[in-house]
Amino acid sequence: MMSAAEKERLLNDAFATVTSTLVREHDLIEFLQTVVELSRDVTGSSEVGLLLIDDAGRLDVVTSTRESGDLIETMELGAEAGPCHESFRTGTIITDPDIAASPVEWARFRDAALGLGLRSVVSVPMRVGDTNIGVLSLYRDSVVAAGERDLRAAQALADIATIGILHERQARDAKVLEQQLALTFNRRIAIEQAKGVLAQLHGITPDAAFTEIRLYARAQDLTLNDVAAGLVNRTLSF
């Protein structure tokens, strides 16, 4: 059994690790993997899984402490009818200190978990305002009621995972927007350059070149942008 001081130190280290992963340019899956592993170590759990809601509204296991089919299936059963589903639905922490004594509607989850030697579980919601985006589930191999400290640590880790996900989504949105903008504005530049290319090739003015580019695009059923790009990178000539 870990001492309280040792747990405290582990938790502090965990926060330092996840926050530094967060501020660096990171891979989201790698970051979430770090979160589940730290959650396991900090709370003394056997297995931890992180589930996120997908576009179809289903909870999927995104990362877990072990890449085992049985474990992932157990977690997904818990997401259909079990503590994980309940935590997601209510946005609250759900504890099941004795999986063997779970409600009968959780039978499939119960049997699968017991089959893997998992005896108790805590499911922590990942919340953004009033919306839940996923659940962090921590399993133990003993019948035990989670202490206040472990629950708080688990919620804090779930919150960090949530921040990481939002951070990545925002960065991705900004990147997509940036690429679209660059495309929109650079097209104009490519068309001007293409006028120059054709003006040089045919010994005509840029304005006359533009007329030829338009006629060629129409005749070949190509977009102006495609013709311009081809002329500029010299893969097209007419």
Add this chain to the structure above:
Amino acid sequence: MVSGSFGDTLDLLRHYDGDESLLAEVITRSFPVSGATITLGGSLPGSTVSATGRLAALLDEVQLDLGEGPIWDALKTMAPIIVTDLPRGAPSLWPAFADTIADEELGAIFVFPMRFGRLLIGTVTLYSDDPVGLFVDEIGQMVLLTDMVGRLMMRASLERAAEGGDIVPERFSRRTIHQAVGMIIVQADVSAEDAELLIRGHAFAEKASMHDVAADILKRRLEFDPVTMWGEDR
């Protein structure tokens, strides 16, 4: 000369739907400066959108041509660049820029990065004939104002792009430079990036602007040789 309150300027910008090329003048009203420019950059193609006068336009053009100067530093660091004594500070910071503007009457320059959401889209520059500083609250005001200008610029740029035209007003357009780049692609048998470098290098060596070099190329008075990679008068 300060001729208007900051609140008035903010109000004006909040409801501004006029010509964006006049915005630089609006900005100067509440600050003790001689002129201003608004420049696209970052996620948008580098170009002047608005300048209060000849010197303002020149300040921008020199930096766009050289790829050096406070505008580029503001874009790179995403932080305001404040130079209160330009003749003393510029030579060590930006040697080519300092050299090109050495004969101009310039005391101080302040460049603020312009953002739209998370996108970096350009800069707003204030300059003064005399060495002056900005108070901390004035820097804060400029940051706020630059933000509003950023929104206006984004809207104007997208509208212009949607109309299929150049995204900046005609008199600041770098269209002829792009056309000249196209001609050099063929003449020197190089990529668009290299063609632009050739024009930039030639302009720097001849102490001319890229616009002037482009004009000579378009009039076929200047041709680049594929072997020497150098422009020869014809």
